[in-house]
Amino acid sequence: MKGYTSSALLLGPVLLSQLALAQQAPSGVVQWDIQKRTVPNAPNRLLRRAGSTYPVILQNAQARGGYFATCEMGTPGQKVTLQLDTGSSDVWVPESSASVCNQGAGCDLGSFDPSKSQTYTVVGEGEFDISYVDGSSSKGDYFTDVFKIGGATVTNLTMGLGAKTDIAYGLVGVGYAINEAIVGNSHSLSSQYPNLPVSMVDDGLINTIAYSLWLNDLDSSQGQILFGGIDTKKYKGDLTRIRIYPSSNGYYFSFIVALTELQAISPSGNDTLTSEEFPIPVVLDSGTTLSYLPQDLAEQIWVEVGAEYSSRLELAVIPCSKKTSKGYFSFGFAGPDGPLINVRMDELVLDLTSGSPPKYTSGPNKGQDVCEFGIQNSTAAPYLLGDTFLRSAYVVYDLVNNEIALAETDFNSTESNIVAFASMSATIPSATQAPNQAAVTNRPAATSPAFSASTGFSDGSSNGGEDENASSGMPSALGVAQMSVMGIAMVFAMIGSGVFVLL
Structure with missing residues (x-):
């Protein structure tokens, strides 16, 4: 195989932002802060002692992506x-x-x-x-x-x-x-x-091959990656450890975990969304702007929120007004009583362009601004949970024990309490293990939801429904689809499409 495909490449113009200074972190942790951009065989480590800790800043580039x-x-x-x-x-x-x-x-x-x-x-x-x-x-x-x-x-x-x-x-x-x-x-x-x-x-510099990621919300100016430790003030509730799944030959290539539940919740009701693909292998990938789920599941999500697929843009779009909807989606991982991450609509409704948005020219949304929806469809596993999901989660990646810990993010937290991993083989600090991961192999029946939550996602605006011509007035070449799909081929090229099969 010549080269490989990475999720890192996203196209578009970018302007350099003012860089924030790194904060101080305790011994055994390196902190790298991330700022928002409005435009883009090792030595024996077990005997090493970690030195100082160092925070690091990440910039959120909405237009460029990533x-x-x-x-x-x-x-x-x-x-x-x-x-x-x-x-x-x-x-x-x-x-x-x-x-x-x-x-x-x-x-x-x-x-x-x-x-x-x-x-x-x-x-x-x-x-x-x-x-x-x-x-x-x-x-x-x-x-x-x-x-x-x-x-x-x-x-x-x-x-x-x-x-x-x-x-x-x-x-x-x-x-x-x-x-x-x-x-x-x-x-x-x-x-x-x-x-x-x-x-x-x-x-x-750090005690183990691990780091935690706090991207903060879509509109925030900065987030943080913390090498070698966690920050207990950047999440709500408890951290829950879940297993990373290897490829079919037993090697760990990517951060694949099991998505086992998805619910749509709004003021008008709750729906349990199902798919023939459950339990769903998903890669937690910060280099992918959007999230990609199985076709049948994505279509149920679109019906709930009033999104529709634009053949011209080759992605699902939604009225920008839906950003204020009170509905949200609850993602469940690693079987019953595993971690739940709630993703709000203001993290899923994204601007299509940096300038004036296109408008619907017909259908029930005629005259409304068109936005990109943060959950798209894909046709083969493994699927991707990119930045539209990761902003709502505090994620700890442990590459030694092959585990990930998840908790709901604490958006825009100004407090900090950084805890370092104690040693190379230490488990994730302050995290408990998901209790029923053996049940991940259970396949729930795929049924059609009642869509009782759908009305609550409207938030006073008209439902999107299915309208073949609703996006007919959009520009023909926004480049959005090309920007969004980076990363899918990387997964297949490196680990294959049949690596993670739960039977």
Whole structure:
């Protein structure tokens, strides 16, 4: 397989925002804050002691899609802003001499000039090769250099340098090392190297290969990734640990968990939504803007909220007025009594463009503004829960014990209480295990809901229903569908479509 597809690539213009300073974190934790953007074989770690803790800031780029953070590379340090991606595993950056950086807006988020770094070393000439579902790609060398993140310094991180690339910004992949591009290209597990989370342990910065993610709400200015620890003031209720599922050959490539329940809840009633695909394998992926569920389940959700599929845009759209609806969806994981995450409509109704929105030209929504709906359809497993879900969840990724912990996020929390993982093999702090995960293999009957919650989702506006011509007045090329579907092929390319089958 030549290259692989990552969920990190999302298209669109972007303007660089003011960067927030990293906050202080306790020993054994590295905190990297994330700010909103309105436009884009390791040493023995068990004997290591972690040093200081370091917070890190992520920027929410609504127009470009995804969450971005600023770091430094090389000696002296060169500032670059990279997209955070839990769905891939390499750190890479465009080379300053790449043609994409020297035309149009250039690499406005920063690029890297290896000739200006005293500590730059090539370790894999021509071996960095990553390609994307839209045909974009980035190729060049693997190199090692100093990497500074959230006030912490990784002394010798392996990264990719995009010398030949049509992508104007790089990314920070924090997935399993086995998911690195070089592993897919070489077809050899032995080619993997210590990526960022592993290197942070090797350098004594954190105690274990784990991190927590707090994206905050859609309209907030910043969120946070916390390497090596959790923040107990960033979620409500209790953290519940659930298992990550491996591929059919027993390897862990992606953060696949079991979605076992979905309810639509509104002032007019509740509906239990069902699917032939339950229990549903879903990947928790910060590099994917929207969420993608099985066709039959997505269609039930659309009926509940009054969304409809636009063949012109190739995605489901919804009246922008539905953003104020009091209805919400409750996602249940890991069987009975597993964690429940409620996702409100104001996190699911997204602007289609950065300018004036298109309007419905016919049907019951005629004259209303058209928005993009945050839950879309897909035809094969594994499915994706991207940023439209993750903003409502506090998520802890434990790559050593192959577990994830979930709790409902505490939106816009101004308090902090950071707790570090005690050791490499320690479980997630303050988290209890979901009690009935053995029941995940149960297949509930797929039935048609009564749609008693549907009226409550209207919030005074007319129902969307099904109208073939409702989107006929929309521009024909908004690029939204292309922006939204990045990441699906990455999952299939790396772990295959039949990896996670619960019988």
